[in-house]
Amino acid sequence: MRPNVIVKIDENKPIRNGTTTVLTSRTCTIVDFDLYITDFDEINNDLRDRFIASFTTSTDTISSNYTAKANDILLVDTTSGPITITLPEASLNTNKEIFIKKVSIDTNYVTLTSADNIDDKPNIYLKQQWTTIGVISDGTSWKIIGTVLCYPL
Numbered sequence: 001m002r003p004n005v006i007v008k009i010d011e012n013k014p015i016r017n018g019t020t021t022v023l024t025s026r027t028c029t030i031v032d033f034d035l036y037i038t039d040f041d042e043i044n045n046d047l048r049d050r051f052i053a054s055f056t057t058s059t060d061t062i063s064s065n066y067t068a069k070a071n072d073i074l075l076v077d078t079t080s081g082p083i084t085i086t087l088p089e090a091s092l093n094t095n096k097e098i099f100i101k102k103v104s105i106d107t108n109y110v111t112l113t114s115a116d117n118i119d120d121k122p123n124i125y126l127k128q129q130w131t132t133i134g135v136i137s138d139g140t141s142w143k144i145i146g147t148v149l150c151y152p153l
Contacts, residue, residue: 061103070096070137076126078108087135087142090116094139101132118142 059073067086068074070093076083085100102110110126118124118135124144126133132148 068098070098072098074100075103076100076110077104078102078110079104079106082108082111084111084113087112087114087118090114090137090141091139093137095136097134097136097145099132099134100126102126102129105129114142116141119144
C-alpha cells in the first residue's frame with residue numbers, strides 16, 4: 001500500500017504536466033509517487049519551490065555540531081558530548097521549517113542557536129531525551145512553532 005501525500009498550496013492556480021492539470025485546488029491527495037511536474041509556467045517561483053520542497057525534506061542523525069538547512073528534520077545524538085545546531089539566516093528562509101529531536105539519553109545539551117534569534121533569544125537548549133522542537137522563519141527571526149517532551153511507553 002502506498003502512503004498518501006497531502007500537498008498544500010497557497011494559490012488557487014493549477015499545476016500542469018504538459019496539457020494535463022494535475023493540481024487544481026488548495027489541497028489534494030496524491031495517491032502514488034509517479035507524478036512528474038514539468039510545466040510551472042503559470043506558477044510563481046516561490047510556490048514552485050515550496051511544492052518541490054515538500055518532497056525533499058531530509059531526516060539526518062547528527063552527532064557533531066551542524067548548520068541546519070531549510071526543511072531539515074534532525075535526530076541529535078549527544079552521547080559523545082554537547083552539540084550545537086546553528087540555524088541558517090532567517091531572511092533567506094522565510095516560511096521554512098526545521099525540526100530537531102534529541103534522541104540520546106545522557107546529560108549533554110543540544111544548543112539551538114541563531115544570529116537572528118529564536119523567539120527573541122540567541123540560544124535554546126534541549127536536555128531531555130525525546131525532546132523535540134520545531135521552528136519556522138518569519139523572514140527576520142526564527143519562531144518556535146512547537147515543543148514536545150515525551151517518553152516512550
